[in-house]
Amino acid sequence: MKQVVIGLLGARLDYGVGDDRWQKWRPTVALCQHEDLLIDRFELLYEPNLSAMAAATVEDVRCVSPETEVRLHEIGFRDPWDLEEVYAALHGFFGDYGFLPDEERYLVNITTGSHVQQICLFLLAESRHVPGQLLQASPPKRNKIGIGTYRTIDLDLSRYDQLAARFALEQQQGVSFLKSGIETKNAAFNALIERIERVAIASKAPLLVTGPTGAGKSQLARRVYELKRQRRQLDGPFVEVNCATLRGDQAMSALFGHAKGAFTGATASRDGLLRAADGGLLLLDEIGELGVDEQAMLLRAIEEKRFFPVGADKEHSSDFQLIAGTNRDLLADVRDGRFREDLLARINVWTFRLPGLAxxxxxxxxxxxxxxxxxxxxxxxxxxxxxxxxxxxxxxxxxxxxxxxxxxxxxxxxxxxxxxxxxxxxxxxxxxxxxxxxxxxxxxGSMGGDPIGDVLSGLVDAGKLDRFDQACLAEVVCVCRASKSLSDAGRALFAVSRASKAKPNDADRLRKYLARFELAWGDL
Known part of the structure; x- marks a missing residue:
């Protein structure tokens, strides 16, 4: 069979003038000098500005290997480092080339050309657009004169199958890790976790994880963090914040920090949780409970990785991966004016809803x-x-x-x-x-003995409340736990009185009621 080499003329490596050019290693010419590599034809691609060098290279090849036929092919690249442009041009060339694999053996020289051009040649050979092997030439040892060495690389697809199997196993291990090793059977849930694994590894964009309370949002976020740490994609800490516990002026300080003297009691500066998460992962659980001012500052911190601590005139920076969790309907909150639409758009790049156990x-x-x-x-x-x-x-x-x-x-x-x-x-x-x-x-809703005390257990000290407040709060808690969101619970609790209001804000009324007992939606 005839042996055919296809390669690009190297603007730097193949350059040589005068008699001194024979003292220089030029890979295109050197390949034709190996006694154990008989090249019948060399398909040499060159850019228009290298036409003189191409002609000189043909003459030099004829001198060292008269039996080698060199065919020149002019091919233009506006930018030899533009992957899309280079791939398209080479793909077009090989698409028009009349390969005869039963009569000729093809070698694709990836020694010359820009790194992008070499990558494209590899991809076209790997995808079998070129039915041949790769050819890689190497120069002689330093300060030595000679033709160097070469090696052929067979893209054995069976090896690629082994690599694919390894990748599949690694992905399977990642999915199992996110599930804490639990062999779950629900097909929809397994597909969801597989998608989360792919996105978590491939993307740095925010993740929005929704679902009912207790569905495992926090645990999933921590497993995502640990998975990314294993892949060396994060080197900072895991910082978890329950936004439902951030209230009033302290919310801004807790998230963004404050300068010394920013307000009464600020006897020292504070970094804040966003800065603590620098280089790591920040979980903002129950993000829908943040106030509008905190939402505005958070949006800038996500987009620009910079923010002003409270009372500070100097910006701080923090580069973190964000996972936001919520059991609320944030689209409904946007319509009600409780959640910023631009913030939702920013954190809604990847949204995953965890199903409940039922x-x-x-x-x-x-x-x-x-x-x-x-x-x-x-x-x-x-x-x-x-x-x-x-x-x-x-x-x-x-x-x-x-x-x-x-x-x-x-x-x-x-x-x-x-x-x-x-x-x-x-x-x-x-x-x-x-x-x-x-x-x-x-x-x-009936626990026997003291049903109200059981409902309020772990939430408040019922012994410090009047029986009237105990009964009212217990009913509110039961309604909240049976509702999908704060707004749904508010509509159920204020179904009569809301009809007399021009602009009812049931969620805000319920939030203020719970705040009287130092409770928030997330606590329920």
């Missing part, structure tokens, strides 16, 4: 095992369920009786209670039945 009942079994492992890791006590108890719990968990209103928080609490009471480290059918009844009462 929407993934087939995943309760693997999550049950995960919670038992977590309990063992935290307490050092290994607790198991016998077969009957496990089947009884999973039957109840998958039934319509199981509301899972707090999602994984409900599941975690249930496993913690059962594991703590498990005598001899084994959860029995009796413990499962007891826990199932407790969950039924919890979800029905």
């Amino acid at each position: 929407d993934r009942r087939e995943d309760i079994a693997p999550n049950l095992d995960y919670e038992l492992r977590q309990f063992a890791a935290k307490t050092g006590s290994i607790v198991r369920m016998n077969k009957e108890a496990r089947e009884r719990f999973l039957c109840f968990a998958a039934s319509s009786e199981a509301a899972w209103r707090a999602n994984f928080r409900d599941l975690n609490a249930a496993v913690t209670r059962m594991a703590t009471l498990a005598a001899g480290g084994r959860i029995t059918v009796g413990l499962v039945d007891e826990e199932a009844e407790r969950l039924r009462q919890q979800w029905s």
Whole structure:
């Protein structure tokens, strides 16, 4: 078979004039001097401004290898470093070239040309637009005169299959990592996590993660951070902020920091949480609870990576990856004037909604095992369920009786209670039945004994409130927990009085009511 080399004339490497040119290594000429590399034809591509050099190179090749036919092809590049332009020009050349793979063996010389041109030659060979191997020439050792060396590179597709398999395994490991190693079965959820893994690795743009309380937004954000740290895409810290806990003037200071003397009590300067997240990942959970002033400053900090601390006349900078979490309908908040439309547009580049546990009942079994492992890791006590108890719990968990209103928080609490009471480290059918009844009462709003106290437990000290306030607050809490957003809960609670208002703002009324008890939507 005839051997054909296709390559670009190198403006610098192939240049040579006078007799001294034979003392210089010129890869195009040198390739034709190797006794063990017989080149029948050299298809030499050159740019118009190199026509004289191209003609001289043809003569020199004829001197060292008379049997080699050199064919010149003028090909123009406005910018040899423009990937799109170079690829299009080379693609067009090879598309018109009449390859005869049954009669000729082709070698693509990637020694000369700009790095972009070399990359394009590689891509066209790898994609089989050129049915041949790669050819790479190397100069002789330093201060030596000679023709150097060469090597051919066969793009063995079987090796690429192995590389693809490695990449697929790495991606699978990344997806499993984001799921904390839980072998989930819900197809939609698995596809969602796979997409999050791809985006998290490939993009630095903000991620907006929505979903009901307890769906795992915070945990997912931390796993994304740890995954990016493993890939060396982040070297800063993970900073988590629950925006529902930021109130009043302190919210601005907590996020952006303040200068010394900025306000009464500011006896020292403060960096703020955004600056603390420099180089790392910032999770702004319940971002919909931020005030409009904080939203405006946050927008600038995301876009320009710069912001002014409170009372400061000098900007600070912070380059962080942002993940925003919310269980609110931010589009509705934009319509109600509670959330800035430009901020939503900026953080809404990638939006992922995590489903609640009730929407993934087939995943309760693997999550049950995960919670038992977590309990063992935290307490050092290994607790198991016998077969009957496990089947009884999973039957109840998958039934319509199981509301899972707090999602994984409900599941975690249930496993913690059962594991703590498990005598001899084994959860029995009796413990499962007891826990199932407790969950039924919890979800029905009747916990027996002191239903109001149970509803308010962990939120406020009911003993410091009048019974009237206890009853009102308990009802508000129950409505909030059954609602998708603050606005939905407000409309349900103020359904009568809102009709008499020209511009009802149910969410604001409810927020102010909760603030009387130092509570926010995220606390519920």
